[in-house]
Amino acid sequence: MTFDGLMELLGEERFTALGGLLIGAAFGALAQRSRFCLRASTLEVAHGRFGGRLAVWLLAFSTALIATQGLILLGWFDTGNVRQLNNPGSLSGAIIGGLMFGCGMTLTRACASRMLVLSANGNLRALLSGLVFAVAAQASTRGLLAPARTAVNDLWTIGSAQRDLLALAGVGHGGALLFALGWLAAGAALVRRNRVSAWASLGAMGVGLTIAAAWWFTWRAAASAFEPVSVHSLSFTAPSADFLMLVLSPPGARWTFDTGLIPGVFLGSFLAGLAGGDLKLEGFKDGSSMTRYITGGCLMGFGSVLAGGCAVGAGVSGASIFVLTAWLVLWSMWIGAVLTDVLVDRPSQGGTTFTLQEVSR
Incomplete structure (x- = not known):
């Protein structure tokens, strides 16, 4: 059955929500198996290592760029209706929000997508942090914190016009593709150097492909639907806040791609964790650690709304179409995460102790 025929059969809302569910499930499973996480990558770099977690992130990042730019060159996706490239942006929000998010993800020991993945595997720390993240994001979008964010x-x-990095640099999508291939080569070199498993490498590349798949699906759905469909890729800020309100509000809300995304990621991660024997209940060891995670969740929620996206929404999805503010957010997240590790974690640990277990949480 054709794309349009399936949309007509299921109805536009259910069809787009189903797309979010399936792509989200793929992301959740692949992210769980590959241990994809921006925070883990920054922690390795902060401790002077270029290890396996950085290799995984670079593979996912570069694959997202290559696949998205490839879709554009093939005519299977265009950015004409993408909000990030057709609306004004905030450099102050990108910088300050990115720094806050980077600080928060170091405190919570996970980026936004990783919190959802870990929650599905039984990590109660990630579950609480994710709920706080969603509440703070909602408050920053439409609630008490909205005036401060504005x-x-x-x-x-x-x-x-100033947000289109390719136009500013004077290169086209072909140049962007070559640039992305350079990042892929760097990731492949780190994979070989750190002997990253083939399954983890393929999982990381699969994560990148889900970014491009979401761009294609929402663009294709927008072209066929009678009702407006937002063209966007994977992100976890607005979807987390909206899903929280969907659960708390009376039935009847409109179904969208994001309606299926959050439960899809949770389901995919749970099934992957079940298959891999990774399901395990984990809680807080004391009250001070709970304070740390709640603080981190608040910083991530407010920071991601300021920045216009999380580590995936801005840092990978936005970067894949070369939005200037998204790249600025990404670098600010790295800086914020590294500074928090240097100024907060190392002094509290009495030095620079670093283990793979700390990176994996």
Whole structure:
């Protein structure tokens, strides 16, 4: 059955939600098996290592860029209706929000997507942090923190034309593809150097492919649907906040791609964890650690709304279409995460002790 025929059979809302569920499930399973996480990568770099977790992140990142730019070159996706490239942006929000998110993900020991993946495997620390993240994101979007978010975003804004990094650099999508291939080569070199397993490598590349798949699916759905469909890729800030409100509000809300995304990621991670024997209940060891995770969740929620996306939404999805503010967010997240490790974690640990177990949490 054709794409349009299946949409007509299921109805536009159910069809787009089903797409979010399936792509989300693929992301959840692949992220769980590959241990994909921006925080883990930054921690390795902060401790002077270029290890396996960085290799996994680079493979996912570069694959997302290559696949997305390939879709554009083939005419199977265009950015004409993508919000990030057709609306003004905030440089102040990108920088400050990125720094806050980076700080928060170091405190919670996971980025936003990783928290959802770990929650499905029984990690109660990640579950609480994720709930706090969603509440803070909702408060920053439409609630008590919205005026503060607006004030910071208004400090330094740019027009939509200034957000297109490819246009600013004077290169086309072919140049972007070559640039991405360079990152893929770096990731492949680290895979070989650190003897990353083939399954982890393929899982990481699969994570990148889900980013491109989401771009294609929402773009294709928008072209066929009568009702407006937002063209976007994977992100966990607005979807987490919206899913929380969907659960708390009376029935009747409109189904979207994001409606299926969050439960899809949870389901995919749970099934992958079940298959791999990774399901295990984990809690807090004391009250101070709970304070740390709650603080981190708040910083991530407010910071990601400021920045216009999380480590996946801005750091990978936005970067895959070369949005200037997304790349600025990504670098700010790295800086914020490294500074928090240096200024907070190392002094509390009495040095620079570093283990693979700490990276994996």
